[in-house]
Amino acid sequence: MPDALTDLAPVSPPRTPARRSAGLGEALRWTAFRMLERLSDWRGNNTQGVFALSDPQARGPALWLYVTTIGELNAVAPMLEWLVAQRPDLRPVLITEHAHYQEAYLARLPGAVVCLTRGHSLDARKLAAQLPPQVLALAEIPCLPSDAPCRFSYAFLREARRCGASTLLLNGWLYHYAPPARLDQVERQLLEADFLRALDVLCVQDAATAQILAGRGAAEDRLVVTGNMKFDAMQRPHWQVSQARSPGLLGALIEAGRPTVVGGCVTELAEQQAVLGAFQRLRQQHPQALLILAPRHPENRERMQALLAQVEAQDLRWVRRSAVPDAALPESVNCLVLDTVGELRDFYAAASVAHVGVDHNVLEPLGLGKPLTIQEGWNTTYPSYPVYRLLRDQGVLHSCADEAALHAYWRAAIEGAASVQDDLRRTEEVLSALRGSVARHQQACLPWVAR
CATH class of the missing domain: 3.40.50.11720 (3-Deoxy-D-manno-octulosonic-acid transferase, N-terminal domain)
Known part of the structure; x- marks a missing residue:
């Protein structure tokens, strides 16, 4: 990855490729x-x-x-x-x-x-x-x-x-x-x-x-x-909801315009608890808010049971994506657990603000122009780390230490705070330079x- 925000020089591949024998x-x-x-x-x-x-x-x-x-x-x-x-x-x-x-x-x-x-x-x-x-x-x-x-x-x-x-x-x-x-x-x-x-x-x-x-x-x-x-x-400048695997449900969410937090790949129980706690605080100002929570490995039953136990303890009305039709969610649902594989990237399109779990892909919501929060503790050996490190060093990742900080930023994003809009403009400048x-x-x- 380049160290500076400048394009790399054009490459010069071999004009007449030659195969090499193994020996x-x-x-x-x-x-x-x-x-x-x-x-x-x-x-x-x-x-x-x-x-x-x-x-x-x-x-x-x-x-x-x-x-x-x-x-x-x-x-x-x-x-x-x-x-x-x-x-x-x-x-x-x-x-x-x-x-x-x-x-x-x-x-x-x-x-x-x-x-x-x-x-x-x-x-x-x-x-x-x-x-x-x-x-x-x-x-x-x-x-x-x-x-x-x-x-x-x-x-x-x-x-x-x-x-x-x-x-x-x-x-x-x-x-x-x-x-x-x-x-x-x-x-x-x-x-x-x-x-x-x-x-x-x-x-x-x-x-x-x-x-x-x-x-x-x-x-x-x-x-x-x-x-x-x-x-x-x-x-994803040409993305359309019709391209999604759940166009009915996702399209209805976007049209409804509910304040929506999408928590993607939130795998650790402590981080899940912080996300749920911040969401409960957010509901005090925005009672119609929706949390879309996507675990990293929905096929892992033990992990899913632990996640759902935390959701239950918050007294939220929740449904699994795999258990509902591709249609509008009832307004009474507070939490959609995205327990399917391969849909998270599209559901970021419904986000008012996104949160990406430690060690996962921050570019999916950023590519859709969404405000983003993360927490610290990223593993240097994970494939997400080079992107995280570069964007962190450029000052365009908003890290929140606890649920209070998460709630504050989410509320600012949902209410259109000027500081969050400045964050989005700066992020787009950095991303453009790295393409x-x-x-x-x-x-x-x-x-x-x-x-």
């Missing part, structure tokens, strides 16, 4: 790893037996895409849409280890196939046999094997190379995580440099990431500092994507 050393290292993986299989490797396709009959040349979460899919969507448009001859295949993302992924890319896998080598071979890739794009992470709380194994990258696919890293960034399991540790030790050399172009967010990857085996002539495309992706990464990505990747 005998890589083949020997891969053979050693496969022997260890087979031993792990015999002992009960939990990456086995997960492989599934949303369309089991799908066949033909493919564009493989690895995106870790719904948030990351939204963050790199302009680039993925460009790739799909560049190669309409290829069937998009979204690779994931999260079955509960399938519906949201297909809503974003309706023509895609979702491949569920935990990264076993045999899964990579099966997928390549059925949907052989011509292009593979890794979106944001992992830049290194097992450098994230998700798993994209070298096996998939190797199969893509074996099929002759171009291999692209988009919006690259490092978590600096240690591999979680013994076999993952071995994979990194044996195959890290091969992983990096198997990528034709590595688009990374900042010079520090480029320097680290070069030191660990990436070819410097394949590294391109492009900035962070999240600043482009969160622009342009998608164009740099396209320039760097075009030689590898064109037929």
Whole structure:
């Protein structure tokens, strides 16, 4: 990510891309790893037996895409849409280890196939046999094997190379995580440099990431500092409520104009309690106020029960999004619990003011021009941190230490305070200066994507 609010210089990709052979050393290292993986299989490797396709009959040349979460899919969507448009001859295949993302992924890319896998080598071979890739794009992470709380194994990258696919890293960034399991540790030790050399172009967010990857085996002539495309992706000037998955409910909320607080990805119980307490204070001045509360992992029953217990204790009239029709909410409802996957980004459009939970995506509400609050305590290893750090350093994130501070800012935002309008103008100035990464990505990747 650039340190100053200036555009990065245009990139200069290779004019005539040349493929590089892996070599005998890589083949020997891969053979050693496969022997260890087979031993792990015999002992009960939990990456086995997960492989599934949303369309089991799908066949033909493919564009493989690895995106870790719904948030990351939204963050790199302009680039993925460009790739799909560049190669309409290829069937998009979204690779994931999260079955509960399938519906949201297909809503974003309706023509895609979702491949569920935990990264076993045999899964990579099966997928390549059925949907052989011509292009593979890794979106944001992992830049290194097992450098994230998700798993994209070298096996998939190797199969893509074996099929002759171009291999692209988009919006690259490092978590600096240690591999979680013994076999993952071995994979990194044996195959890290091969992983990096198997990528034709590595688009990374900042010079520090480029320097680290070069030191660990990436070819410097394949590294391109492009900035962070999240600043482009969160622009939504042409968004319409008809594009949402719940247009009836969301459209009615926007039309009603109720004072609405959207709390997105509020996962920690202490922060949830602060949000609920601030909302109760807000209702004293605005009795018709509505709280839309979106937990990070609605599929986690224990977490949901704890959240709902807190809501119940506040004596709010609440409903789950999954339990109501796509129609206007009754005016008596004080709290909508957004327990569906992939809808939060659209529901920010109904916000009078938004609050984003620690370690999550502040750009989604900011991209819609919404006033925003956060709390402190962000983890430097999370993918949201680079954006948080930059915007914090530019003074455009409003941090609230407790429920009293949250209430004060929310009330000011709802009542149109001049100070909040000044915050919004300053935020837009900063965001505008940080855009342009998608164009740099396209320039760097075009030689590898064109037929």
